[in-house]
Amino acid sequence: MYKRPFIALMYHYKMQLAISMLLCIMLVVFILASPDTFLSWSIYESFLSTIPFFAIPAIGMTLVVVCGEMDMCFPSTIAMSGFVFSWLWTATGNSALSIIGALVAGTAIGWTNGLIVVKIGVPSIIATIGTQFFWRGLIMILCSGLAIDLSGIQDSPLHHVFAGRLAGHISSQALWAIGIAVMVGFLLNRHVYGDALRFTGDNTETALKMGVPVGLVRISAFSLMGFFCAISGIIACIEMGSWWPTQGEGYLLLVFASVFIGGTSVFGGEGSVYGTCVGAIIIGIVEAGIISAGLSGFWTRTVYGIIIVVSASLYVVMAKSGRR
Amino acid sequence: MRKFHVLALRVILFISIVLLFPVGAIAQSTRSGQGMTIWFDAGGAPGEPFSTIVQKGAEAAMNDLGCKINFMYSDWNPETMLVNFKKAVAATPDGIVVFGQPGDAAYGPLIDQAFAKGIVVTSIDTALPQTLGKHKPDGFGFIGTDYTTQGRALTQEALKRSGLKKGDRVFVWGLKRLPERGKRALAIIDVLEKAGMVVDYFEINQEVDKDSSLGIPVIAGYIGSNRDCRMMIVDHGALTSQMGNFLKAAGISPGAIYVAGFSLSPATATAIQNGYVSLVSEMQPYMLGYFSVVQIVMSKRYGFSGFEIDTGGGMIDKNNIIMVAPLAKQGIR
Structure with missing residues (x-):
């Protein structure tokens, strides 16, 4: 179709290019509006420390959405994993035990969600809304509504591993997020598991006829989501030096916005980890851009809305032109 | 002998009453x-x-x-x-x-x-x-x-203690959009403006309101553009508690900016002890x-x-935080 391979390559990655262009335009606008802030490294340092909090669950959510499901439970999964981590750390002081406990808790919650959806057949959006309430309620019962102070953790080796600063400037959590993105990107695009996810999300009947273990694939996507939520919960606790009962509640819009701005189809069957990561960066820099430009905080949601509508429209237009 | 039986009967009756009706139950009634x-x-x-x-x-x-x-x-x-x-x-x-x-x-x-x-x-x-x-x-x-009274009291106290002069820049982070609660942010702004300060007000968005960890870029972005900021007043308990982390991430050392806020929690107590938060008003x-x-x-x-x-009217600073901090852990202060 295309004589020049470069153009063919550009066409193939048009979604990724579009989202990258959007990010570049935003950065240019922010630099022009407030050069002091956006030409200084410190603002990017703060982005590197906070964007991973919701970028990591967003990467997990990409897998869930690609296989045609939805996980509304993830804010509670983050909070429960964070709680298990904090409780074990304050009770035992054992870092390895605390991390393993949190990862097991997060994965188990994801696995339970998968079982409810696959084995019982409850639609994922309903099942996970239910489990979100259940786990949040259980957290409140367990902690009596009180935060857990982890101020001592910021001097421990654990802090250097999960939330330290490489060369004093690059946050460890950003490196974790990049590592997870590369691994999941490989899984989705270069591994048979990624094909199984896409086939399952695209058409379950066809996937079954092709021999894809659809049930197992769906459960594994939820389990991986739980695992990534646990990593996010651990990192947030270590970075902030405390665990709080409403942890994760603010991530709901940010995670879904990151996934859908990134070009993952809401109908399943296709998605992009790169797109999700760029989507998370876009969502993560908006507020700082607004405040440093001297605008009121009332603008933040307006700009979120514009970005989501513009990016979604862009994808629809590109999909239509691709079909012609 | 009969007296002994009567005495024994009374002792048994007394013990039975004590056993059957615990003192707590009597007290409760x-x-x-x-x-x-x-x-x-x-x-x-x-x-x-x-x-x-x-x-x-x-x-x-x-x-x-x-x-x-x-x-x-x-x-x-x-x-x-x-x-x-x-x-x-x-x-x-x-x-x-x-x-x-x-x-x-x-x-x-x-x-x-x-x-x-x-x-x-x-x-x-x-x-x-x-x-x-x-x-x-x-x-x-x-x-x-009264929210207005509380907002005014904290701001006046913070201005007195920080020694700011007319024309100094102050950042206010609040929730004006909430009908009654917003009065506190309005009172803070009013006192600051009347004292001749340059006020930068920023509304706390819904995500940051629910999850304080998302506040880091807001402070970093503001500090990046306003290096001359001398004071920050945070009209939100959870965000006050995380001001130490926010300022650390923005490269600000403890005490470089006078920070005042509301409500006490274990994390706020730590921030006061670390010197990042100077004054907290508690309802x-x-x-x-x-x-x-x-x-x-x-x-x-x-x-x-x-x-x-x-x-x-409760004001907490580094002088009384040692007494109050253990109570914050128990959810009393």
């Missing part, structure tokens, strides 16, 4: 709230620091007075508060404790109905002046502090919960009229 049921709107969502401390105060009063409390949660939504109130009235309890945020116009007719049914209602956190004027003799009181929410339950029980049992108790 005299408690003034015994047999009463109170429906209590805890204001926010379960687990929110402020609501949790209010609830703990109410639970302490419940244990002291022997009444029963059913807690409701409104997520700071005035409509949910009204719906919760209607549910509570339908259950015809002895008393209902409300956060007054929906205001007199919305609450007034509903509270009239509740009193007509013999339910004692009292308000905490936000005053309902018209309803107070009407039902004070029936036991309607107000426990809390003493534990007492909101405790006194409101006492109000209901006293009015219902003995017909006392409504009390007006100002719980504001």
